Amino acid sequence: MTILQEVEKLVVRLAPEPVCDACLTDTLGLSVLHHADHAVRELAGSNGFELSKDECSLCGETRMVIRRR
Numbered sequence: 001m002t003i004l005q006e007v008e009k010l011v012v013r014l015a016p017e018p019v020c021d022a023c024l025t026d027t028l029g030l031s032v033l034h035h036a037d038h039a040v041r042e043l044a045g046s047n048g049f050e051l052s053k054d055e056c057s058l059c060g061e062t063r064m065v066i067r068r069r
């Protein structure tokens with residue numbers, strides 16, 4: 001599975017709760033070198049995925065998060 005697919009699967013599982021890049025990276029056990037943030041940006045705007053500045057459902061920080069409507 002690619003990083004993009006792993007990120008997509010997790011965001012779908014959490015939907016409609018938003019999640020930030022850092023939590024995606026942690027939850028998927030990725031290193032920063034996997035660039036989960038790039039996957040997030042690739043996902044955004046397709047299939048109902050959207051980026052916004054909001055409270056992450058996992059860490060509670062207000063930052064850029066992705067969710068699926």
Ligand SMILES: [Zn+2]
Binds near residue numbers: 059060
């Ligand atoms: Zn978070």
